[in-house]
Amino acid sequence: QVQLVESGGGLVKPGGSLRLSCAASGFTFSDYYMSWIRQAPGKGLEWVSYISSSGSTIYYADSVKGRFTISRDNAKNSLYLQMNSLRAEDTAVYYCARGGAEITGTTSPFDYWGQGTLVTVSS
Amino acid sequence: SYVLTQPPSVSVAPGKTARITCGGNNIGSKSVHWYQQKPGQAPVLVIYYDSDRPSGIPERFSGSNSGNTATLTISRVEAGDEADYYCQVWDSSSDKGVFGGGTKLTVL
Numbered sequence: 411q412v413q414l415v416e417s418g419g420g421l422v423k424p425g426g427s428l429r430l431s432c433a434a435s436g437f438t439f440s441d442y443y444m445s446w447i448r449q450a451p452g453k454g455l456e457w458v459s460y461i462s463s464s465g466s467t468i469y470y471a472d473s474v475k476g477r478f479t480i481s482r483d484n485a486k487n488s489l490y491l492q493m494n495s496l497r498a499e500d501t502a503v504y505y506c507a508r509g510g511a512e513i514t515g516t517t518s519p520f521d522y523w524g525q526g527t528l529v530t531v532s533s
Numbered sequence: 534s535y536v537l538t539q540p541p542s543v544s545v546a547p548g549k550t551a552r553i554t555c556g557g558n559n560i561g562s563k564s565v566h567w568y569q570q571k572p573g574q575a576p577v578l579v580i581y582y583d584s585d586r587p588s589g590i591p592e593r594f595s596g597s598n599s600g601n602t603a604t605l606t607i608s609r610v611e612a613g614d615e616a617d618y619y620c621q622v623w624d625s626s627s628d629k630g631v632f633g634g635g636t637k638l639t640v641l
Contacts, residue, residue, distance in 0.1 A: 457630030
């Protein structure tokens with residue numbers, strides 16, 4: 411069965427950095443787009459970033475562009491989010507989610523989600 | 534940027550029909566997906582491509598999309614349907630994912 415397991419969250423000071431990881435299993439990871447989506451405490455869902463199956467195409471939300479970097483290692487079935495220059499407003503649960511296959515790409519739904527990892531940015 | 538507008542809350546009695554709307558400029562031209570999120574849990578896809586249901590989602594869940602409004606309809610509502618519901622599209626003009634603000638469904 412499809413499993414997505416996030417790790418790497420924690421408490422970090424404003425201006426600091428953190429790297430999130432998402433370990434995927436139960437499907438051919440290299441065939442699918444992947445995404446990071448976050449949810450601030452008590453708030454709604456916010457799409458953060460998307461990476462194509464090969465890693466050649468990447469998109470970011472305006473709120474994180476220039477500070478966050480999404481990447482993937484298809485040999486390790488892993489998705490990453492490098493977060494730099496963190497701000498208090500980046501505090502959220504970060505979810506890894508599976509998107510579509512190459513043929514359907516970004517219009518596909520997020521059909522599987524991990525349980526999330528909490529990132530807290532505070533001094 | 535593209536904006537999706539959902540009512541903050543919808544209340545319905547058990548056994549009745551709940552309709553949750555998602556408004557957006559010409560949303561009928563986009564593919565809309567709906568997610569259910571219960572407290573402390575990750576979101577779950579309940580409707581994709583406007584009206585398709587993933588396996589395991591009850592037939593009571595249905596969707597439609599036309600003009601400027603997409604609608605998630607839950608028939609014969611049960612207590613277990615109480616959750617937050619989010620609509621989502623991909624905005625190809627800006628190459629960004631967009632979620633609605635979410636609707637809290639309360640079963641009276």
